[in-house]
Amino acid sequence: MMLKIYPLQIYCFFLIIALVSCKGESRVDVSHIDVDISIERFDRALDSLHVDNIFQKNREWLDHYGFFYTDYMQHMLEAGNPMDSVRLATVLKQVIATDDFKALKKSVYETFPDMEAQEAGLTDAFRHLKYYFPEIVIPHFIAFFSGFAVQTPIGEGYLGIGLDMFLGADSKFYPALRESIPYYISQRFTPENIVPRVVEGYIREELYPQDELDVSLLQHMVYHGKVLYLMERTMPDVADSLKIGYTSQQWDWANRFERDVWAWFLQENLLFEADYNRIQKYLGEAPFTPELGERNESAPKLGVYIGWKIVRQYMERHPETTLEELLRITDAQVVLDGARYRGK
Numbered sequence: 001m002m003l004k005i006y007p008l009q010i011y012c013f014f015l016i017i018a019l020v021s022c023k024g025e026s027r028v029d030v031s032h033i034d035v036d037i038s039i040e041r042f043d044r045a046l047d048s049l050h051v052d053n054i055f056q057k058n059r060e061w062l063d064h065y066g067f068f069y070t071d072y073m074q075h076m077l078e079a080g081n082p083m084d085s086v087r088l089a090t091v092l093k094q095v096i097a098t099d100d101f102k103a104l105k106k107s108v109y110e111t112f113p114d115m116e117a118q119e120a121g122l123t124d125a126f127r128h129l130k131y132y133f134p135e136i137v138i139p140h141f142i143a144f145f146s147g148f149a150v151q152t153p154i155g156e157g158y159l160g161i162g163l164d165m166f167l168g169a170d171s172k173f174y175p176a177l178r179e180s181i182p183y184y185i186s187q188r189f190t191p192e193n194i195v196p197r198v199v200e201g202y203i204r205e206e207l208y209p210q211d212e213l214d215v216s217l218l219q220h221m222v223y224h225g226k227v228l229y230l231m232e233r234t235m236p237d238v239a240d241s242l243k244i245g246y247t248s249q250q251w252d253w254a255n256r257f258e259r260d261v262w263a264w265f266l267q268e269n270l271l272f273e274a275d276y277n278r279i280q281k282y283l284g285e286a287p288f289t290p291e292l293g294e295r296n297e298s299a300p301k302l303g304v305y306i307g308w309k310i311v312r313q314y315m316e317r318h319p320e321t322t323l324e325e326l327l328r329i330t331d332a333q334v335v336l337d338g339a340r341y342r343g344k
Contacts, residue, residue: 027236028128028131030124030127030128030130030131031127033127033128033130033131034130035123035126035127035130035138036123037119037122037123037126037138037141038119038141039115039118039119039122039141039142039143039161040140040141040142040143041115041143042065042068042072042142042143042144043105043108043109043112043143043144043145043163044109045061046105046144046145047105047109049092049096050096051093051096051097054085054088054089054092054093055085055089058082058085058088058089059085061082062082065142066156066157067155067156067157067158068140068142068155068157068158068160069082070082071153071155072144072146072160073088075150075153076144076146076149076150076153076160076162077095077146077147077149078149079091079092079095100147101147104145104147104164104173105145107164107167107171107172107173108145108163108164108167111163111166111167111168111191112143112163112191115143117191118161118191118194118195121194121195121235121238122141122195122198122199124235124237125195125199125234125235126138126199126234128233128234128235128236129199129202129207129234132233132234132322132323132324133207133323133324136206136207139154139157139158139159139202139206140157140158140159141158141159141160141161141198142158142159142160142161143160143161143163144160144161144162144163145162145163145164146162146164147164148162148164148165148173148177148180148181149162150162150165151165151166151197152197152198152201154201154202154205154206159198159201159202161194161198165189166189166190166191166193166194167189168189168190168191169186169187169188169189169190171186171189174186174189182287184285184286184287184300185285187247188245192242193242193245195235195238196231196235196238196242196243196245199231199234199235200227200231200243203227203230203231204227207230208226208227208230208327210223211223211330214332215274215276216271216272216273216274216279216332217265217270217271217272217273217274217279217282217283217303218271218272218332218333218336219332220279220283220303220307221271221283221303221304221306221307221310221332222307222310222311222332222335222336223307223332224283224301224303224304224307224308225304225306225307225308225309225310225311225312225335226307226311226326226327228243228244228304228307228308228311229308229311229312229315229326230323231243232308232312233323244301244304244305244308245285245301246299249297250299250300251299253293253297253298253299254299254302254305257292257293257298258305258306258309258343258344259343259344260292260343261292261302261305261306261343262306262341262342262343263343264291264292265282265303265306270282279303282301282302282303282304283301283303283304284300284301285300285301286300286301287300288300289301289302309341310335310336310339310341311326311335311339313339313340313341314326314335314336314338314339314341317338317339317340318338
């Protein structure tokens with residue numbers, strides 16, 4: 001398996017709704033699901049590495065961490081193949097002696113003295129995933145840092161958490177990375193983003209990868225909408241803005257102008273547009289959406305946002321549909337027609 005590296009609000013009008021969530025979903029009891037996530041701290045293991053024990057640690061870690069360790073050294077840290085221990089030792093001696101490595105290690109340890117909150121959040125999320133999809137295999141969770149190379153890599157049997165990509169929006173390291181990681185992305189590099197980004201990565205890469213035949217904007221919208229709806233059902237206590245990766249201002253803007261955005265998609269005949277150069281601005285990461293809003297204050301990823309609303313409304317109108325059945329619907333038009341979405 002190759003390493004994969006990879007981010008209709010309704011209102012409750014009746015008192016009886018207080019017994020269920022505001023989105024109309026009964027909370028499911030997952031306390032009986034046998035999942036208890038523990039994050040292994042490979043970043044802590046690195047603290048035992050020094051110039052005199054590199055060969056020993058290389059053998060130990062290759063045996064203990066398996067595919068993760070090989071992927072880490074080759075593709076994340078880019079130190080070399082662990083099987084070539086002589087070359088690897090030469091590179092590692094240089095890496096661990098640098099001030100940058102020492103400073104980053106110190107910052108990671110200070111930010112994450114423990115990961116109890118993240119373990120609790122992931123345990124709850126993967127209990128929900130196991131509840132809805134009993135056949136899934138829970139990966140081994142391993143925390144590390146690699147010099148800002150990757151955030152949540154997925155490999156054979158493991159899901160990595162690059163802690164240096166979650167140090168906090170005000171981390172002193174991120175301004176120096178502006179050319180490769182702009183501020184509108186690094187502002188989400190916070191500890192509270194670990195759980196939603198890990199769950200999102202797992203859903204997109206392991207549970208529900210996108211069909212390569214999805215080409216129109218509508219197909220992309222419904223796919224992303226399904227992903228976010230799964231996140232909604234598996235992380236009921238995580239804020240919606242955190243799930244989609246919006247700031248509070250972007251979330252407010254998208255909710256305020258939802259009807260106008262939908263009207264824009266229809267007016268510009270975008271739903272069945274298959275030119276990715278034309279539609280990617282409504283799907284990808286960006287500081288705002290060109291053409292919409294004033295003074296560049298519009299929310300990005302508006303196709304993703306509207307897709308989520310479409311899927312949510314479809315499920316509200318078809319409460320008998322299970323999540324597995326939802327994922328088996330391959331025709332995006334079926335979801336749109338069944339949702340009867342009109343911009344709210």
